[in-house]
Amino acid sequence: MPDPTLPAPATPTGAAPAGALPIGAVPTGADAGRRTTPPGQRLPVLDVEGLGVRLGGRQVLSDVSFHLCQGEVAGLIGSNGAGKTTLLRAVLGLTPVSAGHVSVAGSRGRRPPVGYVPQKVVLDPDLPIRARDLVQLGQDGHRWGLPWPSAAKRAATEELLAGVGALHLADARVGQLSGGELQRVLVAHALAGGPRLLLLDEPLANLDLRSARDTVALLDCIARQQGIAVLMSTHDVNPLMGVMDRVVYLAGGRAATGPTADVVRSDVLSSLYGHHVDVLHAHGRVIVSIGDDAHRDDGCDAVPASAGVLADEPEPSRSGWR
Amino acid sequence: MSVLHAVFAPGFFSNGPVQAALVMGAVVALVCAPVGVLAVLRGQAFAGHAFADITSTGGSAAVLLGISPVLGFAASAAAGAASMEGLGARQRGDRDLVTGTVLGGALGLSALLLYLSTTRQGTSGATVSVLFGSIFAVSAANWPWVLSLGLPALAVVAAAYRPLLLGSVSPELAAARGVRARLVSAMYLGALAASVALSALTIGAVLSTALLVGPAAAALGLSSRPGRAMAWAGAIAVVSVWAGIVLAYDSYSWPPVGRGWPVSFFVVALVTAFYAVSRAGVRRRPRRQPAGRGS
Ligand SMILES: Nc1ncnc2c1ncn2[C@@H]1O[C@H](COP(=O)(O)OP(=O)(O)OP(=O)(O)O)[C@@H](O)[C@H]1O
Numbered sequence: 315m316p317d318p319t320l321p322a323p324a325t326p327t328g329a330a331p332a333g334a335l336p337i338g339a340v341p342t343g344a345d346a347g348r349r350t351t352p353p354g355q356r357l358p359v360l361d362v363e364g365l366g367v368r369l370g371g372r373q374v375l376s377d378v379s380f381h382l383c384q385g386e387v388a389g390l391i392g393s394n395g396a397g398k399t400t401l402l403r404a405v406l407g408l409t410p411v412s413a414g415h416v417s418v419a420g421s422r423g424r425r426p427p428v429g430y431v432p433q434k435v436v437l438d439p440d441l442p443i444r445a446r447d448l449v450q451l452g453q454d455g456h457r458w459g460l461p462w463p464s465a466a467k468r469a470a471t472e473e474l475l476a477g478v479g480a481l482h483l484a485d486a487r488v489g490q491l492s493g494g495e496l497q498r499v500l501v502a503h504a505l506a507g508g509p510r511l512l513l514l515d516e517p518l519a520n521l522d523l524r525s526a527r528d529t530v531a532l533l534d535c536i537a538r539q540q541g542i543a544v545l546m547s548t549h550d551v552n553p554l555m556g557v558m559d560r561v562v563y564l565a566g567g568r569a570a571t572g573p574t575a576d577v578v579r580s581d582v583l584s585s586l587y588g589h590h591v592d593v594l595h596a597h598g599r600v601i602v603s604i605g606d607d608a609h610r611d612d613g614c615d616a617v618p619a620s621a622g623v624l625a626d627e628p629e630p631s632r633s634g635w636r
Numbered sequence: 637m638s639v640l641h642a643v644f645a646p647g648f649f650s651n652g653p654v655q656a657a658l659v660m661g662a663v664v665a666l667v668c669a670p671v672g673v674l675a676v677l678r679g680q681a682f683a684g685h686a687f688a689d690i691t692s693t694g695g696s697a698a699v700l701l702g703i704s705p706v707l708g709f710a711a712s713a714a715a716g717a718a719s720m721e722g723l724g725a726r727q728r729g730d731r732d733l734v735t736g737t738v739l740g741g742a743l744g745l746s747a748l749l750l751y752l753s754t755t756r757q758g759t760s761g762a763t764v765s766v767l768f769g770s771i772f773a774v775s776a777a778n779w780p781w782v783l784s785l786g787l788p789a790l791a792v793v794a795a796a797y798r799p800l801l802l803g804s805v806s807p808e809l810a811a812a813r814g815v816r817a818r819l820v821s822a823m824y825l826g827a828l829a830a831s832v833a834l835s836a837l838t839i840g841a842v843l844s845t846a847l848l849v850g851p852a853a854a855a856l857g858l859s860s861r862p863g864r865a866m867a868w869a870g871a872i873a874v875v876s877v878w879a880g881i882v883l884a885y886d887s888y889s890w891p892p893v894g895r896g897w898p899v900s901f902f903v904v905a906l907v908t909a910f911y912a913v914s915r916a917g918v919r920r921r922p923r924r925q926p927a928g929r930g931s
């Protein structure tokens with residue numbers, strides 16, 4: 315049954331001509347997600363309505379609206395400084411909201427169970443905390459008093475670590491893990507609280523192509539099997555293509571949101587950026603080409619040039635991924 | 637027997653002040669160890685050092701006023717904690733700036749107070765004992781203070797153990813988990829201030845960080861578990877204090893005969909030696925032990 319604190323998922327209001335997606339609005343129409351679950355069975359988990367955030371006297375986000383249902387994967391796309399971290403922090407309640415509202419299912423009264431993997435976690439290599447301790451803290455890190463070890467907690471911790479393929483790292487100090495290894499442990503930490511919503515800030519930033527692929531597959535699997543809604547930020551849409559059901563595309567403080575196929579389109583992104591944007595499909599990759607007349611464009615806005623990225627891909631025969 | 641005598645000079649075990657020093661030293665060491673480990677984990681070792689300098693101000697003020705130094709230590713450490721919390725340093729970088737600012741002011745004041753009390757009393761004895769401590773001189777009248785500072789400090793560590801650990805990994809993760817960061821860090825600053833005051837009482841205001849941070853820093857290399865690191869720190873601190881007391885007692889027969897070397901010197905030297913040995917050991921070991929699956 316739907317959570318009464320949340321409005322029902324957007325119902326079709328019809329009449330929206332193709333390509334006339336209003337920026338900042340939750341697109342209506344058929345569920346264009348790749349999954350086959352009937353829309354009626356999906357419970358809404360996150361609802362963001364007209365969200366605005368001001369930081370240091372600057373309007374960082376304005377009028378951002380989207381919703382996310384159980385088991386869905388959403389990509390939060392935007393270039394550096396677009397407001398991805400700010401949006402995630404606002405959802406967590408760590409950044410004050412200047413307009414609109416954010417509601418997370420199950421949030422009545424108590425803090426909702428939301429898992430969070432921050433963009434940057436810098437750890438001292440000598441920190442006497444093992445991966446299993448960190449995952450354990452994901453379960454009870456907010457509690458008062460000394461922890462009492464128990465077989466049940468231990469088993470739960472190991473199951474979480476095994477779930478992200480990091481059981482072999484259980485006894486390693488967290489500060490000595492590689493970037494990709496730490497990422498997995500942090501995902502296990504975030505899942506330990508039994509969240510309905512998992513927020514990840516740039517989880518692919520420091521990963522090579524293969525690890526990025528593995529991470530995306532892992533998160534997709536978590537969303538599908540555990541029915542957790544996953545919202546992850548990235549500056550490149552490509553690793554998420556084929557996995558994400560929804561996109562929240564940020565630019566200039568505003569957002570274009572909706573099912574992937576409805577947002578990653580030339581007309582929608584052109585209207586978001588306020589000038590012509592090409593969305594090209596080449597070699598199975600999407601290239602969003604932002605024109606030269608962009609107000610803040612310094613060449614970094616364009617989501618990757620295909621040639622450079624493709625050249626980095628490991629040779630399938632050598633690395634042996636499927 | 638002669639070996640025993642060579643280590644423990646005759647009369648060591650029957651000496652009243654020595655016995656009192658052994659007990660009080662152990663209690664202080666056991667409070668400082670877990671608080672110190674958290675200070676190192678949370679990147680607040682510098683704040684601990686600032687408290688130490690601040691307590692020298694309070695201690696010298698107490699000497700000037702003719703009251704017990706521990707009162708001065710405690711009051712000044714509490715004032716330091718409150719002003720640091722009040723100035724609202726949340727980020728590590730900020731925290732260092734605020735800490736440095738508070739510390740500079742306190743040290744200047746301390747210089748004035750020490751100057752005044754030396755000129756007034758015509759002796760530097762009390763000043764030396766405030767700055768460099770002498771656990772043998774700590775009277776039993778200080779026990780209520782030791783307990784009323786030490787027990788709450790330990791209680792804070794026990795109560796906020798998990799939020800403090802999570803916050804030391806990442807304040808961001810702790811906040812996302814629903815930890816009330818402001819409350820927890822205020823509680824911790826109080827515990828840190830109390831521990832510094834205790835440490836100042838036993839080994840002197842200037843050296844008090846050594847007992848707080850030294851054993852903790854040595855312990856980090858010895859265990860990858862937070863609880864065990866605290867236990868190691870406790871063991872190192874107690875051994876350093878006790879061995880320091882033994883050596884100081886022995887030093888009465890060293891030149892200059894009949895004067896005795898300061899206990900604080902021995903304690904700090906031992907803590908430093910433990911740190912050096914532990915670091916050397918860590919460097920020799922591989923960075924990451926291969927993890928035993930599931931065990
Ligand atoms: N505390 C703050 N005070 C003032 N401005 C801020 C603050 N935090 C962030 N900003 C500004 O808000 C904008 C969005 O920042 P945010 O960190 O959300 O970007 P992002 O999309 O996560 O970027 P990146 O990809 O680099 O991580 C930036 O221009 C940043 O300078």
Ligand SMILES: [Mg+2]
Nearest residue numbers: 398399433515
């Ligand atoms: Mg960011």
